[in-house]
Amino acid sequence: MTSTQSRPYRIGQILGVAGGVCVVVIRRGDSGEDITCAGEKLVGQRPPPCSAPAPRSIDGFRPGDLVWDPATGLELRCIRGGSGPLLHGGRTMLLLPLDTPVHAPTR
Secondary structure, X not given: OOOOOOOOOOOOOEEEOOOOOEEXXXXXXXXXXXXXXXXXXOEEOOOOOOOOOOOOOOOOEOOOOEEEOOOOOOEEEEXXXXXXXXXXXXXXXXXXXXXXXXXXXXX
């Protein structure tokens, strides 16, 4: 898989798929490989309005979920739920417990 992302993601960057999952970058990690959800590439987006209806998914991601790629250190916080899985460079990202402390931002 070739990436069009030329550098690691920015802390605070919002990524998502139209009508689906939306995440914010908490820790950027060491790689700018593509992030995909259910086969669709996440792209830069504006924050979803609080009043926007979110898709319901029993087996997907919910707002507040923290996901992590152990290979690169990339951490994302879900701000709009949707079905998964989330992949970073083809690797499945891990869902962390909600009480996992968020690391201090690194630039």
